[in-house]
Amino acid sequence: xxxxxxxxxxxxxxxxxxxxxxxxxxxxxxxxxxxxxxxxxxxxxxxxxxxxxxxxxxxxxxxxxxxxxxxxxxxxxxxxxxxxxxxxxxxxxxxxxxxxxxxxxxxxxxxxxxxxxxxxxxxxxxxxxxxxxxxxxxxxxxxxxxxxxxxxxxxxxxxxxxxxxxxx
Numbered sequence: 001x002x003x004x005x006x007x008x009x010x011x012x013x014x015x016x017x018x019x020x021x022x023x024x025x026x027x028x029x030x031x032x033x034x035x036x037x038x039x040x041x042x043x044x045x046x047x048x049x050x051x052x053x054x055x056x057x058x059x060x061x062x063x064x065x066x067x068x069x070x071x072x073x074x075x076x077x078x079x080x081x082x083x084x085x086x087x088x089x090x091x092x093x094x095x096x097x098x099x100x101x102x103x104x105x106x107x108x109x110x111x112x113x114x115x116x117x118x119x120x121x122x123x124x125x126x127x128x129x130x131x132x133x134x135x136x137x138x139x140x141x142x143x144x145x146x147x148x149x150x151x152x153x154x155x156x157x158x159x160x161x162x163x164x165x166x167x168x
Contacts, residue, residue, distance in 0.1 A: 005082050007073065008032050008040050008059045013089040017046075021077045024063065025054050030073070038065060041073065095163040097132065097142055098124065107152055107159075108132060108139035116152040116159075118145055141166065 011030055022028045028043045029051065039056035046052075057063060061071035061082075074080040100106065100121045107116040110130065119134035121142070132142035143149055143163040152159065 005061070005071070006059050007057075007061045007071075007082070009093075010082060010085065010090055011041070014087070015089065021074045021080075022054075023072045023074070026077075028054065028073075043073070092161070094165045094167075095143065097165060100124075100142070100144065105145040106132075106134065106142050107145050107149055108134055108136075108142045110140045112158075113156065115154050115156050116143075116149075118153050 011032055014030060014032075016031075017029055019027050020030055022043060025043060025045060028045055031042045031044065033040050033042055033056070036056060038058065040059055041057040041061065043054040043057065044051040045054055055063070057073055058065045061073035062069045063072050071082070075082065075085045079085070102122065104121040106119055106121045108119050109116050117136075119136045119139075122133040122135055125131050125133055125138065128138070130138035130140050132139045134142075141159075143152075143159050145153070148160050149163060151157075158164070
């Protein structure tokens, strides 16, 4: 849900005065401070006389990085899962196939109606409808074979969102 998140990436281009929810302070606005690497997220509350500083949080949204606490900053009171967060300024990162290396185990297919098949990556052939060369053949779609994707082998299911680089 909120494990292994980096809120500084999500909130980096957030418009000023956008309201979020804190389980400690309720409704707050956020600013990212690059100079404070341990606590880069600053929380503010609106007041009649202007913004009132409350505290700083870790990049994971934790109040203290010395303890294994939990995230205390959320998109809203109702939405407490950053993986489901969508905003006009935030574009989630996608897998980049160019990070694949020779002999990496991958899953490949040519069409969405085909099942994923495992293979070993060879190289990318630019300017081709089937650019992903493996030790088996050339394919249109290629994602790494790992704990997030291994369940797809032999199935026609859609890849997890992070690996769907073709959707942008």
